[in-house]
């Protein structure tokens with residue numbers, strides 16, 4: 001049976017959606033069967049039945065945006081019976097977290113709290129987190145033109161670009177290949 005993956009994203013401006021779609025392409029290339037959902041349609045989505053769950057968001061004010069915070073809180077309270085002291089990992093439950101960020105002031109350090117937050121949700125639920133993936137994403141509004149040119153990371157116009165998305169896609173393809181192998185080893 002092929003690897004089943006669920007990819008959930010929050011993306012008001014579209015950058016994180018592009019990364020989510022690159023992940024889908026990569027996972028499918030690696031043989032997985034993938035469901036892609038925006039966060040607004042994922043509130044009641046069960047994780048059961050999926051080998052891999054991916055959750056992505058932009059960094060807002062160097063953290064997860066409010067809707068994502070509400071989502072992680074409600075998910076933990078809804079699945080509170082799965083939250084165990086010592087966080088034992090449930091075999092065959094894998095997660096990946098992805099974050100887009102512009103990093104105008106301190107670079108990737110502005111994105112890691114968001115990545116860590118989402119990863120913590122999965123770890124509390126017994127998932128093995130196989131990666132926290134970061135991609136640079138330009139600001140969209142005109143007032144941010146300066147931020148897209150003269151921030152910590154320099155010129156980030158047009159990002160995530162083809163190269164950024166290609167890296168994410170091949171990471172996802174590699175991951176699907178490995179997890180498929182692990183799944184088959186577990187179930188044979």
Ligand SMILES: Cc1cc2nc3c(=O)[nH]c(=O)nc-3n(C[C@H](O)[C@H](O)[C@H](O)COP(=O)(O)O)c2cc1C
Pocket residue numbers: 010011012013014015016017057058059060061062063100101102103104107110111136137138139140
């Ligand atoms: C309200 C708001 C706050 C943001 N705060 C940060 C921040 O603190 N650090 C950062 O690196 N990027 C910040 N950004 C930039 C976004 O994280 C980045 O452009 C992201 O790729 C947007 O994703 P989206 O297009 O999927 O919405 C912010 C963007 C917005 C709109």
